[in-house]
Amino acid sequence: MALVACAVAVALAARIWVVNARAPVIPEExxxxxxxxxxxxxxxxxxYENTRGYSICVTxxxxxxxxxxxAEFxxxxDAARVQMERLAQEGTDLDAKTLLVADITMKNEKGAEDERGYLDxxxxxxxxxxTPAYWIRVQSMLFSCSVPQINGSYKLSIRPKTEYVIHVPFASTMFEATFPQPYDYQYLPTLEPGEYGFVVTKGPVRKVVHLDVA
Incomplete structure (x- = not known):
């Protein structure tokens, strides 16, 4: 039995190695x-985001x-007041540096008649x-306060041959829990200065912008 178990373990390890070796490698820029x-x-x-013709620049x-x-963006x-009340109630310090804000210029160089495509x-x-444990994503409710016309949508698009500047707040979310509750409340933790990578796309090419944040 020991020999059989050993053989099965070896075969399983070999299969895992083969699968990993054949896994597609996503190029990174x-x-x-x-x-x-x-x-x-x-x-x-x-x-189907159809981003060909679009570009961004983090300024x-x-x-x-x-x-x-x-206050700035x-x-x-009314929406800003609601969001501050909500976040304060959840335990976020409204004066702590909890956001990483990126100024991003969106450009659309598609043909004049081509209004397909968007940035997600x-x-x-x-x-x-x-801080690898931090899952830092767009804080969509705050973002909507700065661009009310998106009406909470994640899909960002502009007309061909135009550009538009957005101020995108990124934040992590931490949960405080008292057993057996999954969580009692959530809050935005303080982000530290340092080097960050803004992951713009995931495939078929992973495009990342290096950010040196003070």
């Missing part, structure tokens, strides 16, 4: 701030508090080697 990132059909979530990135972000005072911000994320 890195860009710097103030450098155009042509999307060239690469997508954040779904292939600045810095840490901000919720209060600072809404919100175009809807739900697939955007930011990675930090110093």
């Amino acid at each position: 890195w860009f710097q701030a103030n450098e155009d990132v042509p999307l060239e059909g690469a997508f954040a979530e779904y292939r 600045d990135a810095r840490r901000m508090s919720v209060r600072e972000y809404l 919100s175009k809807d005072d 911000s739900i697939g955007w994320s930011v990675k930090c080697p110093e």
Whole structure:
């Protein structure tokens, strides 16, 4: 029996190695701030985003508090007030540097009659080697305060031959729990200065922008 078990284990290990060896490798391209990132059909979530002709450029990135972000970028005072009340109730310090805000210029170079395609911000994320446990994504409710016309949508599109600047707040979410509850409340933790990677697309090419955040 021991020999049979050993043989099965060896066969299983060999199969895992073969599967891993055959797994597709997604190429990765890195860009710097103030450098155009042509999307060239690469997508954040779904292939049908049809991003060919679109590009982005991150012109600045810095840490901000919720209060600072809404004071500078919100175009809807009522919505901003609701979001501050909600986050404060959940335990977020409104004056702590809990947001990484990226100033992003979107450009659309498609033909004048081609209004297909969009950027899917739900697939955007930011990675930090110093805090690998943080899942840093777009804070969509705060983002909607700065661009009310998107009406909560993650799909960002502009007319051909135009460009538009957005100020995207990224944040992580931490949960506080008291057994046996899954969680009692959630809050945005403080983000530290350092090097971050803004993952713009995941496939078929992974495009990442290096951000040096103070």
